Amino acid sequence: MIQKVRGFQDIYGENAKKYRYIVETVRNIFNLYSFQEIILPYVEDISLFKRSVGEETDIVQKEMYTFKDRGGRDLALRPEGTASCVRAYIEEKMYAQGSYHKLFYEGAMFRYERPQAGRYRQFHQIGAEIFGVSSVYADAELIQMVDKIVKTLNIQARLEINTLGDFNSRKLYSQALRDYFSQYKDKLCETCLKRLDTNPLRILDCKVESCKEISKEAPVITDYISKESKDRFNELLDILSKLGVNYRVNPGLVRGLDYYTETVFEFITDKIGAQGTVAAGGRYDNLVEQLGGPPTPALGFAAGIERLMLLISQLEKKDILITIIPINSDYILKGLELSKFLRDSEIKSEFMLKTGSLKSMMKTADKFRTDFVIFVSDKLELKDMKSGEQLIFYSEEDLIDHIKGEKAV
Template sequence: MINALRGMKDLLENDGKLYKFIIDTCEAVVKNYGYEFCETPKLEETALFKRSVGQSSDIVGKEMYQFIDKGGNDVCLRPEGTAGVVRAFIENKFDRAGGVKRYFYHGSMFRYERPQRGRLREFHQFGVECFGESSVYEDASVILMLNEILNRLKIKTTLKINSLGDSQCMPAYKEKLVKFVENNKENLCDDCLRRLDTNPIRILDCKSQSCQNILKDAPLITQNLNQICNDDFNKLQEILKANGVEFQIDPKLVRGLDYYCKTAFEFISDDIGSQSAVAGGGRYDKLCEYLDGKPTPAVGWAMGIERIMEILKQKESQNTRQGIYICALNPNLIDEIYKIAQTLRKRYITEISYEAKSPNKHLNIADKKGFEIFLCLGDDEFSQGQIWYKNLQTKDEKRISIANLEGEI
């Protein structure tokens, strides 16, 4: 028997329904903020990610599914979504057209890492990217948008924010950080020694306890911001407070990719391990320029769908039921429920049972398949122009009129 590769997982039955429920929830929110769907290829030139994600990242250094194809091209499966959307934005000359573009996307990403709970080699993300808007109000909007999604999913998180400065204040800060670390580098891990030469601020994000002990007294970027970055960071906090969003300032939050500047943020959950990020993002005003486009301000975020799924699976009250299951107790009534089902299918997901079984057997099938509405037609109900209705989520049940079925549902 051929099995799925390690770290690759099928999305079937309840997992498939849960995935779709999350995507639908995300789409409903982001569309209200003016974001439109886009899709980019899963296979791209390796150079795209080396130039955007950065050589210092673990993704480029260790985790990319990279190979030479039959045409001699150096390609890889996308490890994250932002770079591909930026490439498409530039390739279609939107960087030269001016104005603001807002996109959302979802789909598979690939990283060769050790599979564990909520972390797979093929995983899925939902993300948004906004191009052409430099205002910190847009930074706040993408955070509020993500906060609304998590609220609708009933997931409790902690929001952490930071400012990474810009091209004016970051170089001076890096010099201070490098000087500090070099005076204390005897206990740095190998990854941080490498980052010292490539992107030293990534050292702040190291999970090694020995490195964190060294960094306790390290200079902080929030103490070295220029006036513009400091004003924007203060304004961001003001907007979040005005909208009732609680947050923590984490001056060591740098995110995992090299292209961020100014605003950086993460939503953290304790439900899938100690302090795991379920979503995060920030501003990346230089990335278009790095990829040979016209300088364009940009901000966005990405959410790990598998991590969200793990949390929701633990929540017994989470309603992921959908659709209608319709059945009959008498084989002579199959034609009747078939006509009803065809009408319902114009608006709802509807499954018909072509077998006449006891109500309990039908109920068990509908319950296991995750349907929300159960409809059952017996001789008594049919003689009165009615059908038996049960909501499998709320447990409400009653007889309803077949003639006004859609109105009753």
């Protein structure tokens, strides 16, 4: 049997409903905050991700799905959305329209990782970006919006927040850490040795005792962050409090992508195993320029739809279902005609396609969790599946009038 590819999944049934529910809910919130949708390609030039996400990051080094197309172009399935969004912002010359831009996107991302609960090779994100605003109020508005999403979906997650300082501060601090930890190469764990090259900030996060010990004496980020950045961060925290957003400052919070500056944040849950980050983002003030656009401050976030799905409870059944059952084969066509009539009257209905004994059709209807059954014979009998009561009608019009009356109540 041919099976689905490792790390890929079929989303169907209740899960498909959850997926759509999340996307609809989040899109609705984006609309409330006046973000505009951008539908981006799934395939981009490899160098876009090398130059934005970072040449040395795990995502670029070992997790991208890359291939050559027939024209010999080096391409990649997108591992994240921000890079494409920035590329489009520059390529479509949105900056030329002046003011600022608020965009959102949604769709599949691809990373070749070891699958795990809440981690797939094809996964889905929904995210938003703001281009052209350096004001701290943009950070506050964005984070408050994500907070609203989390609250609207009724998800238990805490907000952790930190600042990395401006681009230069971050670079200087990384170098300082690299210099410091290089003295202890023989004492660092294997993964931290790699982090020395890739992302020295992550060493501070290591759980190995010996690494923790060395980290204690390591340079502290506050010494490398400008007063402006610190003030900015404190102002953001103050605004968040006033907006009613709860947070926890985590000085160890570092994002894995190279482009972040200043504000970084994650919404984290401990209810779905090790992959607890449900939504995350931050500011990336240098990325647009770095990719060939005009200097443009920017920020954004993305949420993992599969992880949100793991956190939302069973959806409530909203609409009522009516199943039409012809009592024998003589009335099938009449039943189908009735179904058409109901649907033309905007009434949701299921026409019983399974043939067999009335008993087996009733069992099937029950499995569909139908609310009402209409038995079709020379008359029409409406049965309430909860109470078992039946009403007899002799014309389709009378029946529909009755149903519409019921729905109005």
